[in-house]
Amino acid sequence: MRAPSVVIVSPALAAANNGNWQTARRWQKMLSSTHLVRIVRQWPDAQAMADDIMLALHARRSAPSIAAWAQSRGARGLAVVLTGTDLYRDIATDPQAQQSLALAGRLVVLQSLGVDALAPPLRSKARVIYQSTTSRREVPKTSRELHAVMVGHLRDVKSPDTLFEAAHILSGRADIRITHIGEASEAPWAEKARATEAACPAYRWAGALPHAEVRRAIQQAHVLVHTSALEGGAHVIMEAACSGTPVLASRVPGNVGMLGAGYGGYFEPRDAAGLAALLDRCRAGQAPDAPAPKLLEQLRAQCASRAPLFSPQAERLALARLLQELQESP
Incomplete structure (x- = not known):
């Protein structure tokens, strides 16, 4: 049969x-x-x-x-x-x-x-x-700076404005670097990304990249940022969790359903100041003698516990x- x-x-x-x-x-x-x-x-x-x-x-x-x-x-x-x-x-x-x-x-x-x-x-x-997704080994990362990567085509449902605003809030910080991967299918989004690049030296818009390069970028980053205002179940979250890369995500049901209700890396949807504060906490915890709780280590462990689901x-x-x-x- x-x-x-x-x-x-x-x-x-x-x-x-x-x-x-x-x-x-x-x-x-x-x-x-x-x-x-x-x-x-x-x-x-x-x-x-x-x-x-x-x-x-x-x-x-x-x-x-x-x-x-x-x-x-x-x-x-x-x-x-x-x-x-x-x-x-x-x-x-x-x-x-x-x-x-x-x-x-x-x-x-x-x-x-x-x-x-x-x-x-x-x-x-x-x-x-x-x-x-396939699992990837965690790679060594520098402690001289925090490198955040966001992956998602530039459209309103992904709320790229939240990342732009967070980059402006952190524009004076040379120790926090942001790479933004994704295609802008509409000219206004491309213009906003270029304007953010011009105003914020630590922000870089990489445009669309092949999937293999995206996976490498996620693997090499200290943290993945996911700002979606509306989400069904993002590939990039599971790719980060299976690469040893912690996630900072908007608190929307699609992200909470992936990472769990008790996850420590949420900010409210479209809350650029909340995202910037989490990036600052992640950076503060990188120092060996940091007085702040080491948020990155906590998030990495929580992501590792979710990885078997993916x-x-x-x-x-x-x-x-x-x-x-x-x-x-x-």
Whole structure:
């Protein structure tokens, strides 16, 4: 008996190199040894008749494909994977996103608090699948300065303004350096990044980089900064946790669901002063005789305790359980 074939619907393909594409490509690789797996932007297409299971990323943007599957196959074999904009914006007001949730046989959230964002009648359909990454060894880092890196395309939902403002607050500090990685698809964001570079010598906008270079930058930094105002479950957080790099993150459900409620490195969303204060505390704790508590060491230990959640083995097992349920559920 052949294994069921899987189609992954992703609104973003390789050229975008964003979270949706990385999830789609990683799942294709994980499942390809046991299933025939393909990635499409829209379904149905010429090969649609051979598909047994659909994993649709993004309830709103993949809504036409989800509706087409449900019309021809019903809920069986259909899982909708919810992003941050789905969970914390679209499902409250967008009729297409709401319809996608109703049509799905299973709903997938990418961190533990995602289930709480769903209406109570939908929660029984929800499954948590933490995304995964490979582990990297922690590399030695200088104590002469603190190097922070932020990774994320420059758009409002990622709140790059918070980083710009924090860089201005710390502009007189030669011992705190900030590298900002990400593409600015809209000219105003690029202008703001360049203006911050001009005003703040310790801030550098690196633009978009290949994923391998991004991983290296995270591994080599003292701390990852993640300022998102809205988040579903960020790849960069798990990549930092699995590289021995602590995280400073906005206290939004998508980040708390990744790092845990008791994590010590949160600042309030869009609170640039709070972020700057945490960076200052991290730097103060680097000195051997520092009187301040060594925040970096505390955060590194907390991230290490979360890292097993983001292992490829854990994600592969969770995916296998999901496919089994999709096959068996009427």
